[in-house]
Amino acid sequence: ANDKPFREDVHLLVEGLTRLGVTTLVTAERGDTKLEAHAHERFVFDTIFSLTRTEVRRRVHRTLSVVKSRGQDFISGSHSMRIEAGAGILVYRRAQSRPKVDEDQPTSSERVSVGCAALDLIMDGGLYEGSITMVTGISGTGKTVLGVQFLTSAVLAGRRALLVTLDEHPRQLIRNAASLGFDLEAMVRQGSLFIHYESPLELEVDVHFDRVTKLVEQKGIDCVVFDSVAVYEMASPEQASDFLYALANFVKGRLATAFFNYESPELLGVSQISEELKGSHLVDNIILLSYVEISTRLRRAIAVPKVRGSKNIQTTREYVIGAGGISLLDESVVEGDEATPVPQLPFSSYYGLLARSPSRKSPVIEDAVAHGKALPDSPELPPETAS
Template sequence: MMQDPVRTGIPGLDEVLLGGIQRNNNILVEGAPGAGKTTLGLGFIYAGAAHYGEPGVIVSFELDPEKLLRDARGFNWNLQGLIDERKVKIIQTSPAVLLNEFRSSDGAFTAELAAIGARRLMIDGLTPLRLYAESNDKPFREDVHLLVEGLTRLGVTTLVTAERAEGRQESHAHERFVFDTIISLTRTEVRRRVHRTLSVVKSRGQDFISGSHSMRIEAGAGILVYRRAQSRPMVDEDQPTSTERISVGCAALDLIMDGGLYEGSITMVTGISGTGKTVLGVQFLTSAVKAGRRALLVTLDEHPRQLIRNAASLGFDLEGLMRQGSLFMHYESPLELELDVHFDRVAKLVEKEGIDCVVFDSVAVYEMASPDQAPAFLYALADFVKGRLATAFFNYESPELLGVSQISEELKGSHLVDNIILLSYVEISTRLRRAIAVPKVRGSKNIQTTREYVIGAGGISLLDESVVDGEETTPVPQLPFSSYYGLLARSPSRKSPVIEDAVAHGKALPDSPELPPETAP
């Protein structure tokens, strides 16, 4: 662990740096125009002076001091107040003047830093120094060495910004070698929206969280860094477990699942649109609240107002439970979803409110938002939930009636979750009926049967022989395997009434061999 680290004060960045940066390190922040280099440097100086008792100096070659003050005001940073208190100083100069100052051991620049007791320095940026060297036919490498040696003598923690075109890191190979810490920023467009990332390339004398982390620049806040979800601590051999069971919210379904869900388990509820995945999720959460638990519904498919309205039509008072403080709802639009940011918000809400049960509706949105990151993200999400012994539903809208064995080609559902509940439509003659099956309940003796269910007041109800809407109904009949295009999907293919009658009575089909006995119901 570092002794007396320098905290950057950038939300999330110190977490990535495992506490901060080694004191007196020279930091290079590189990135393309608009990536956020100056904003990050400005935040570094402001946080030091405002929160950590470390006065700072800003050296600018291009931006007028008034523009820096204007930018700071946009983030609610009172930089002018710190200047008036002699905790921050802005120096606008030229590369030639600055380099001459470093050639002198007791120049005016050193005196300026000493006058306010500076502990931090920002130089914005390295590119003007390069252009100055090139225009005067001087080797830029020598100027870089002069700069770094001068900064080291000053005994301050220095942040220097540098322009870097995307995909052209090799042009800055030398300065990347001599600086102690390198932070790389990127700005790309993903589906016509801007996505920023931050990665720590190296940082001498310390460990850090590698990889690409999401970054945002927000009004009133400045730079916000969200560590990649996959880097969060994984559950070790001491993962908490429990033998306590939690009701799904439907007694008949609890019976099929050998008494309900184990506390701390993850259940994937999958099926095509309209089969009742959200209904079952709401049913589970309201049942959990009645049992004294705290619940969270993460909704990505529906806006909360619409979800509350639809739930009320089935007798669920979600708004009342939210007013009581026992149910929480978190909504983010799929159009602007960033997985690292989303994970951070959900994790903080779960930890702050002590959530016991959570429904994610629907995890298919994660695949839509970022197909390449979704598999690892869901593993990280599952690990986080299990680490808190929270019981979770992962609702997944399968584009087909089969597909129970995996969430996607890359992510196998059986590895990720403990339980699988399959909701599907069964077409019998010309009528669609809903069927439920539970192919997997880890650590339990689940009943391997398919049951018909209906959606009404109170949510999902499983049927035995009964009357629904004035019609006599029976459980979904067992049909020959040959009539299914997906066994677990329980969805028979269309056949003519003649074929259906032959199957139902074990008769031979016209112009075909007699049906084997095992195909008869």
């Protein structure tokens, strides 16, 4: 019940070992990992590590925190810890902590092609080297295709590329890319493209960050695609935003050009990038991919609302996915053997990408309401609507 004799005994023991010049490691089992739990140790020992073990979604997650380290600086917070065969204990620094950098962040005026000439034109000449682009859209709109298109173009320009895939296994991704004319396997063999895959079910963001950053540094990566960053939100909701901050800082620090692919939950239209992730302010460019329903046909639409430091063309365009990846269409034709003009509602008159935003309507409807006109193929507007 009286802890004083215990504290004195520990103090005498440590003093005796110190006089002998012995570096000592002492372990103690604690049910409480808070600072109060180290009431004796924090006055006697020079360094205190706190180890915790929690279960997250039926997975065991171990962390290490430095509670105290006398006479030296240390990175506070919880760091991931793993016990691995043949290696013992490995500690992965928390992703959001970065070493201090004395020099300014590097910048470049050189442009990097997206891989689609029409999209480069919309983005005022392509992407700035070292910029980050968020490509958002629901599954099937071509986020991965555009990422592969971008990396293929980078490799052809003599750059080294990395595809971090969290949604698809590399073999499936290589097969699907081949159907569009992209030979990823050949680029991997020649050492110009690297594919890193981790299962989202077993993902630990600190470990993942360590693996990706080492790969980028060791292989001299210039262009990288993360497909998809929504997995980070799923794997670790409380750490996802900090993780993306760290990832963005690392990529920009190396002047690497990156794609952050993000799967939007909205099928028709986009009202916000993400409710939880809040990552759009981290990126330099945003490309929106979406489905637009006109008559009985689903068509794909692309818009570029943000290109930092550039005069981008803010026009919604229709695109198709085929050999060579994504290509933009002229509004007067549809894809086909002869690309024959067809009578249809002009694509530019339907703002489907922002259809879920409460304040947005088709300009055809807005004009009709403002002037009391009838909508196309509809009866006259009632007087109260016209006013």
